[in-house]
Amino acid sequence: MDSGKLLKAVADSVLNMDEEGAAKYSKEALDAGIDPMAIINEGLIVGMNQAGKLFEENQYFVPELLLCSDAMYAGLNVVTPHIKKEENLYLGSVVIGVVEGDTHDIGKNLVKVMLEASGFRVYDLGRDVPAKAFVDKVREVKADLLCLSTLMTSTMDEMKKVIDLLEKENMRERVKVLVGGGPISSSFARSIGADGYGENATGAVRMAKKLLGIMQAKSL
Amino acid sequence: MTNSEKTRLINVLEGKPVDRVPVICPGGMMNMAVREVMTATGRTWPRAHIDPKDMAMLSLGVKHLGGIENVGVPFCMTVEAEALGAGVFIGTESTEPRVAEYPLKRVEEWENLPSITEDHYRVSIVLEAIRILKEKCPETPVIGNITGPISLATSLIEPMDFYRALRRKPDTALRFLDFVTDNLIFFAKAMLKAGADIINIADPSGTGEILGPWAFSKVAVPYINKITDAVEASSGYAMVHICGRLGSVLAELGKLKSPVISIDALTGLRKVKESLPDKVIMGNVSTFLLEKGTPEKVAIAAVTSIKQGAGILAPACGISPRTPLENIRAMVRAAKGERD
Numbered sequence: 001m002d003s004g005k006l007l008k009a010v011a012d013s014v015l016n017m018d019e020e021g022a023a024k025y026s027k028e029a030l031d032a033g034i035d036p037m038a039i040i041n042e043g044l045i046v047g048m049n050q051a052g053k054l055f056e057e058n059q060y061f062v063p064e065l066l067l068c069s070d071a072m073y074a075g076l077n078v079v080t081p082h083i084k085k086e087e088n089l090y091l092g093s094v095v096i097g098v099v100e101g102d103t104h105d106i107g108k109n110l111v112k113v114m115l116e117a118s119g120f121r122v123y124d125l126g127r128d129v130p131a132k133a134f135v136d137k138v139r140e141v142k143a144d145l146l147c148l149s150t151l152m153t154s155t156m157d158e159m160k161k162v163i164d165l166l167e168k169e170n171m172r173e174r175v176k177v178l179v180g181g182g183p184i185s186s187s188f189a190r191s192i193g194a195d196g197y198g199e200n201a202t203g204a205v206r207m208a209k210k211l212l213g214i215m216q217a218k219s220l
Numbered sequence: 221m222t223n224s225e226k227t228r229l230i231n232v233l234e235g236k237p238v239d240r241v242p243v244i245c246p247g248g249m250m251n252m253a254v255r256e257v258m259t260a261t262g263r264t265w266p267r268a269h270i271d272p273k274d275m276a277m278l279s280l281g282v283k284h285l286g287g288i289e290n291v292g293v294p295f296c297m298t299v300e301a302e303a304l305g306a307g308v309f310i311g312t313e314s315t316e317p318r319v320a321e322y323p324l325k326r327v328e329e330w331e332n333l334p335s336i337t338e339d340h341y342r343v344s345i346v347l348e349a350i351r352i353l354k355e356k357c358p359e360t361p362v363i364g365n366i367t368g369p370i371s372l373a374t375s376l377i378e379p380m381d382f383y384r385a386l387r388r389k390p391d392t393a394l395r396f397l398d399f400v401t402d403n404l405i406f407f408a409k410a411m412l413k414a415g416a417d418i419i420n421i422a423d424p425s426g427t428g429e430i431l432g433p434w435a436f437s438k439v440a441v442p443y444i445n446k447i448t449d450a451v452e453a454s455s456g457y458a459m460v461h462i463c464g465r466l467g468s469v470l471a472e473l474g475k476l477k478s479p480v481i482s483i484d485a486l487t488g489l490r491k492v493k494e495s496l497p498d499k500v501i502m503g504n505v506s507t508f509l510l511e512k513g514t515p516e517k518v519a520i521a522a523v524t525s526i527k528q529g530a531g532i533l534a535p536a537c538g539i540s541p542r543t544p545l546e547n548i549r550a551m552v553r554a555a556k557g558e559r560d
Contacts, residue, residue: 017387058468061432063383070384101315106430109380128318151424153507154315154540182464183508 003034007043010075014047015054017067022047022075036082041119044075048117052202062106065201069113090121092144092212095137097125098181099158104151107181110201111147118205120145131162138166138175144212146175147204148194151182159184160192176211180204224359225289226417232500232531233418233457233479241526243533243555244502245282246420246482247292248365250461250538252282255314256545260285265541266310269296269317270341272348279349280356286545287552292363292420293349294342300367300407301375303340304333304400314541324377327385330396333376336403338410347414354415361418364411368423368460369401369443370431376400379425386435394439401443405450412456419451421478422461424537428469437472448477459502463537470495485536493529500531505551507535511543515550522554 001009006029013021022044029039051068054060060068096112098105105127115122123141125133138146146166148159159179166172179189180198189197196211198204209215222239223231229242245252258264261281268274279291296317302308307321323333336343346364353362367375373396374382385393408419426440448458461482466473473481474496482502483492493501505521506513513521522533533555 058432061435061468062430063387063435064432066380066384067387101318103318103320104424106379106425128320152538153511154538154542 001028001032003029003032006032006034007039007046010039010043011047011050014044014068014071014075015050017064017071019067019071019074022071023078026075026078030079030082036079039079040076044072044079045117045119048072048114052114052117052205056200056202062110065110065113069117072117091119091209091214093121093123093141094145094147094208095123095125095134095141095143096147097129097134097149098127099148099150099155099162100128100130101155101158102150102152103127104182105149107151107201108147108149111149111180111198111204114201114205115147115208118209120208131158131165134162135165135169135171138171139169143175145178145208147178147180147198147208149179149181150184153183156183156188159194163193178204178207178211226359226361229290229361229532230417230457233459235479235500240557241530241533241555242289243287243552244290244361244363245288245292245534245539246290246363246365246418246459246461247279247295248367248420249297249316249422249424250365250420250482250535251279251292251295252286252288252535252539252543252548253278253295253541254282254286254539254543254545254548255541257281257285258313258541265295265313266317269294269310270345272345272352275345275349276352276356279353283357283360286548288548289552290361290363291353291357292365293353294346294365297367297371297422298375299342299346300336300372300404303336303343303407304372304376304403306375316538319375322375322377327377327382327389327392327396330376330399333399336407343407343410347410350411350414350416362416363418363420363459364408364414364416365420365422366404366408366411366447368421368426368440369397369404369447370426370440371423372400372404373397374425383430386439397439397443401446404447408447408451408456409454412451412454416456418457418459419447420459420461420482421447422463422482424461424463427462427464428466428472429464433469433472436469437475441472441475445475445477461502461537466492474499480532482532482534483536488528489525489530490528501529502532502534503530504536505533507537507539507543510535510547510551511540513547515546518547518550519554522551526555
C-alpha cells in the first residue's frame, strides 16, 4: 500500500471501531517509513475526528465513540514509542474532572477522549473531586485549561467553589476554565466566572481550542 | 366531584377522567427532601437513608409542607446497588448517597454477585418505610422507586466498561442485565407487597442520548418492559423516567409498556405528547428554575407544562436540596388551578 492508502486504512480502522486494524496498519505505516507524527495526525486523529463528527450528527453514540477511542489508543500504543520529543506532541495541558458530590462521569470521559484525540495532554482526576484537588493539580502540571463537569443540579455550585479557590490562590489568570454537563448552560458558565462552556464533547474541544488560541484543525 | 389524591393519580394511570392534573414528585432520584423540610421535620439526610421512620417521616413532610400529592421512598439510587455488593458513601445533608466502589471489574464476574433479599439492611429499611407510609396515609399514593436496569448495571461496574461490553460481548452483557433485572423485579414486588401502589423506574444511564436509538430499543426498552410487566402482574402501576434529550429515540419511546413516561426539561413536552398520544406524559418543570427562579416563574412553567399536555405535573428531574419550599408550593398551586 502507498502511504496515503496506509494512513487512510489507519483512519478507517479508528472510525470503524477496529482495534486490531488500527494497531496493524499503524505498524505497517511505521514499517513503510511514514513519520510517526504523520501516522498520528493524518491517520489516528483523522479517524477520531470523523467519529466525533458522526457523534455530533447523532449517528454514533457513547458506545461507538468509546470503541473508536479504544482503536485510536491501540494505534497510539504502537506509534508513540517511536516519537523522540514527546513534548511536541501536545497542544496544551488540561486538568479534567467531575466536581465533588457527583459520580456521573460519562460526559467527562467523552470530553477527555476527544481532547486527547485532538492532541491535548489530559490529566484526569476522575469524579467526585474536591475543589482543592483541582487547584493543586492545575498548579502541579501548570495546566493551560481546567475542565469541570457535573450532571447534577445539586452540585453545580461546586464549580463556583473551584473558581473561587483559584482566585483565592492567585491562580485564576494562569488557567482557562471550561465547564459543562447536563444542567449547565453558557449563561450559568458566565455567572460563575468560567471562561467557556462546552455543550458536548466535540463542542468542548472547539471551545478549548478557542480559549487557548489554537487554530482549528483543517481535517475537521 | 373532587378525587382523593390516590384515586386521582390512579385514574390518570388507567386513562380515566379526572377533575385536574395531579402534582407529584415520585422520590428516588426525583425526591423533594429539601433542606427546609429537613429542618422543619427534624429528619435529615444522611440518617433518613438508613432509618425507616426518618425516611417515612421525611417523605410525609414533603407532602404536608410542600403540598405534593404522593409519598415516595427511598431518596437515592444506591439501595439495590448496595444490596448487590457495591460500596456506598451515604452522602451528606445536601448530597445524595452515591456508589463509591464497584463490585465488578469485568462483566463476566456478575455470577459472583449476591442477590437482593428482603432482609438486606437497606432493602428492609425501604420496605419498612413503605409500610409506615401506607398506614399513615392510605388515601395518598405510595410510590416505591427502583433504579433502572442500565443504571443499576453501571452502578456495579465502571459505566464505560459496561457500554463497551454491550458492543464487544453482548451475550455476557445481556446475561448480566437479565440478572440485574430479575433482582429489580424482586425488589419491586417486595415494595408492592409492603404497600406501594406505584413503582417508578428511573434509568438515567440508559437514555437514548447515551445509547443511541438502536441500543435503546434493543437493550433499555425490553428490560424496562420486563419490570413493567412484572409490576402490572402484581397489580401495581409502573412509571418510567427517561432523562436527557429524547429527540433521537422519540419513536422508540412508544415501545415502552409503562402507561406513564416522565421526561426531562430538555425536550419540549408538547413534542413528546404529539408523538406518544396514548401515553401519560409526566413532567417537566425545570429543576433549575425550581431552585433558582421565583415562585411566579415556576408557576408559569408549571402552567405551560400542563397546557402542553402534561397528564401529571412533576419536576423535570432530581431537584436540589437548596430548592425553596415556596417554589414547590407555587408548582402545586398551579396544578390546583390556584392563582398566585
